[in-house]
Amino acid sequence: MNTLTLDELRAWPSGKTGHVVLLGRPNTGKSTLVNTLLDYHLAAVSQKPQTTRRNCLGILTDENSQIVFIDAPGVHEPQHQLDKAMDHAISRALEEADVIVCIADPTRDQGDESLMVATRAAATRKPTILVVNKNDVANEEGMKRAETFFRVHLPEAALFRVSALKKDTLQPLVAAIVELLPEGPFLFDPEQLTDAFERDIASELIREALLESLRDEVPHAMAVSVDVWKEKPKAVHITATLHVERQSQKGIVIGQGGSMIKKVKSKAITKLRTIIDKPIRLDLFVKVTSDWRNRGDMLRDFGLAER
Ligand SMILES: Nc1nc2c(ncn2[C@@H]2O[C@H](COP(=O)(O)OP(=O)(O)OP(=O)(O)O)[C@@H](O)[C@H]2O)c(=O)[nH]1
Ligand SMILES: [Mg+2]
Incomplete structure (x- = not known):
């Protein structure tokens, strides 16, 4: 880390800031959401599950807040050592997070993986937001089913329907995340988009x-x-x-x-x-x-x- 001069330290911005983990089964649109919010092709996205293999930070800064998104691998049953390492990355992200954003995919039936997502989020007892993604293609019935499923485990979570492909649908979600974050000095330089090289x-x-x-x-x-x-x-x-x-x-x-x-x-x-x-x-x-x-x-x- 670079050493800052006293003047730079005094000028260092502060506001609402913290880590926000995106938690969901594979293929729900976690990486898409980060890419859309940052206007940058930071994370790999694909139609195939288990695209993301390691945690990657996406940093969204404005004048008053800095959200550090952790784009984590999708929650799934481990088979290889690689899956176990991915699962470990999810656990680390959950520990680090100030806020959890649980992402549901209403275009598929909710099953064991969704159950793992909901119970893992609930077990942290951290502030949690429920996001039903893909509302540009999902039908009302699928969205209701996803909401009912997650509500059992996360009765308190605020709920948002979004399309991670459409930035304008994400603004109310971003505002709700900022509300839940603690106050403090920004964690990264305001110009920085990610921790990845x-x-x-x-x-x-x-x-x-x-x-x-x-x-x-x-x-x-x-x-x-x-x-x-x-x-x-x-x-x-x-x-x-x-x-x-x-x-x-x-x-x-x-x-x-x-x-x-x-x-x-x-x-x-x-x-x-x-x-x-x-x-x-x-x-x-x-x-x-x-x-x-x-x-x-x-x-x-x-x-x-x-x-
Ligand atoms: N129609 C539609 N497709 C979406 C939306 N969000 C993501 N997708 C698509 O869903 C697929 C999975 O998106 P990713 O962002 O890779 O999903 P992920 O949750 O990061 O997946 P893993 O990294 O495997 O855990 C891609 O084909 C995206 O284009 C959305 O809001 N609407
Ligand atoms: Mg991903």
């Missing part, structure tokens, strides 16, 4: 390109490491490795005559352009890293588990 965001965007391009389980068996990041005066050179678990998956990712990897690269470059304003050279390599989802050393190397 540019190369971590880049690896997420490359993974998003994989999630969009590849079918079934393959993207879930993949991790992305950004190995080289060179800032040249007129371009940024990035080298990344796409880790798969088996030789057969390597073939799928490369595709016939390299067609799939070309597609992934082109999609990834388009996404990276939203965060990098120089020309980009992206080199992708595919590597078999056997059973990485069950290996603590690899999970730590990929930044998915604590050191």
Whole structure:
């Protein structure tokens, strides 16, 4: 952390501020909500569950408040070591949070995962808000069912219906969050949008390109490491490795005559352009890293588990 001068300390803004965890089963729109509020493609989003694998901070600041959103992985039953690390990240986020925002998806039936979400939120006894997302596509019956389900465990929580894709629907929610936050000095510089490094965001965007391009389980068996990041005066050179678990998956990712990897690269470059304003050279390599989802050393190397 940088040392501040006395004058800078005196000028450091304060107001309503604190951590707000987004808690929900996979695919409810947690990352979408953060991206929309920040107007920035910070977190990977996809139609496939378990897109987010580690906590990522999205910092929303205005003159009087600073909300530090924790975009956490989706709550699900752990299978691999990776899932356990994701679950641990959720627990850490819940501990750190001043306010919990429980996000429900009314387009699906509420089941075991929703039950885990509701009971985990209730167990913290922290101020909690219930958000029913996707109101642009959900029907009234689905929204009512989701609300009734969560209400059993969170009878006191204020309720909002929103679409994480539409910023104007999120303003009443943001105001309610601010109300619940404590007063204090801002936790981050007002200009800062996230705690993630540019190369971590880049690896997420490359993974998003994989999630969009590849079918079934393959993207879930993949991790992305950004190995080289060179800032040249007129371009940024990035080298990344796409880790798969088996030789057969390597073939799928490369595709016939390299067609799939070309597609992934082109999609990834388009996404990276939203965060990098120089020309980009992206080199992708595919590597078999056997059973990485069950290996603590690899999970730590990929930044998915604590050191
Ligand atoms: N129609 C509609 N789609 C949405 C909305 N919010 C999110 N989605 C879509 O839902 C899918 C999942 O969104 P994500 O933001 O990745 O969900 P998540 O909760 O972060 O998922 P995990 O990271 O897997 O836990 C994506 O296809 C989004 O485009 C919404 O309000 N309306
Ligand atoms: Mg997510």
